Structures are given as structure tokens and as C-alpha cells.
Amino acid sequence: MSDPSWALQVALFERLSAALTVPVFDAVESGTPCPYVTLDYEAVDNxxxxxxxxRESRLFYLSVWSDHQGQAEVKRINAEIAEALDEVKLPLSTGNAVSVRVIRTESNRDADGTTYMGSVTLRIITQH
Structure with a gap:
């Protein structure tokens, strides 16, 4: 079976797009209004x-961007992501997602002083 990396990204995008109250992007055009979630990067260990x-252990990083004053919006979106992905069965077109787990969420003010950023780290075990 071939590498499930792309199938995993597609499945994550589809699940999040259906479950979240904000848009989800792989690539964001300049000037896109907040709030939104981006699929940021993935690290894979054999x-x-x-x-x-x-079998591979993957860390997949998602970012939440908000221009809402304070961290409430970011924390709400982080919780939506956790509800949508933690310990769920995620069907892939190639390979299997044996385990999907939210292992960390964060929220903080961005360096610009007005934007708030959240992050969610997923640990996903795939087999192929």
C-alpha cells in the first residue's frame, strides 16, 4: 500500500470542514478574514x-487564527477541533488511521499584538 500522508490530509480537511463553524484551509490567501483554521505541518516517525x-507515528499541527479581542474565540475553535477529531475513526482512501488523538491545545496572542492564535497538535498512528 502507498503512503497514506495525502489521504490523511484529505480526511482531516473533510472532517474539519464539516464539523467546524469556521473555514479550514491548506493554503490561505492574503486578506482572508479571520477566524479560520489552517493545516500547518506534519512530522512522521517510522x-x-x-x-x-x-506503521508510522505522525504529529499533525493545526493553527487557529482569530482577530477577536481576547482568547475566547480561539479556545472555542480549539474545543471544536478536539470534539471533531479526538479518538474518532478517520477513514482513509489509502492505509489506515489506527489512532487519532488530540495531545495538545494552545492559545496565545500573536506577535502583532492584536491577532490571537491557537494551535492543536494531533498524534495519529497510521498503518499501511
Whole structure:
């Protein structure tokens, strides 16, 4: 079976787009109004046993962007993401998502002093 990385990204995008009250983007055009969520980056570790199916542990990072005063909006969207993805079965067109878990959420003020940013880190185990 081929690498499930793209299938995973598509499945995450589809799940989040259906579940969230804000838009989800892989790439954001300049001037896009807040709030929105971006699929930021993925880090993959090979955790395959000596024999058997290929297994990978993935950290997938999502960002939340808000121009709402304070962190309330970011925290609400972080919670929506956790509700949509934590411990859910995520069907892939290639390979299997064995486990999807939200392992960290954060919220903070961006360096510009007015924008607030949230982040959600997912730990996803895939097998193929």
C-alpha cells in the first residue's frame, strides 16, 4: 500500500470542514478574514515492527487564527477541533488511521499584538 500522508490530509480537511463553524484551509490567501483554521505541518516517525505492516507515528499541527479581542474565540475553535477529531475513526482512501488523538491545545496572542492564535497538535498512528 502507498503512503497514506495525502489521504490523511484529505480526511482531516473533510472532517474539519464539516464539523467546524469556521473555514479550514491548506493554503490561505492574503486578506482572508479571520477566524479560520489552517493545516500547518506534519512530522512522521517510522515505528514499524521488524516484520509486518508499515506503521508510522505522525504529529499533525493545526493553527487557529482569530482577530477577536481576547482568547475566547480561539479556545472555542480549539474545543471544536478536539470534539471533531479526538479518538474518532478517520477513514482513509489509502492505509489506515489506527489512532487519532488530540495531545495538545494552545492559545496565545500573536506577535502583532492584536491577532490571537491557537494551535492543536494531533498524534495519529497510521498503518499501511
Amino acid at each position: 515505528t514499524s515492527p521488524i516484520s509486518g505492516k508499515k
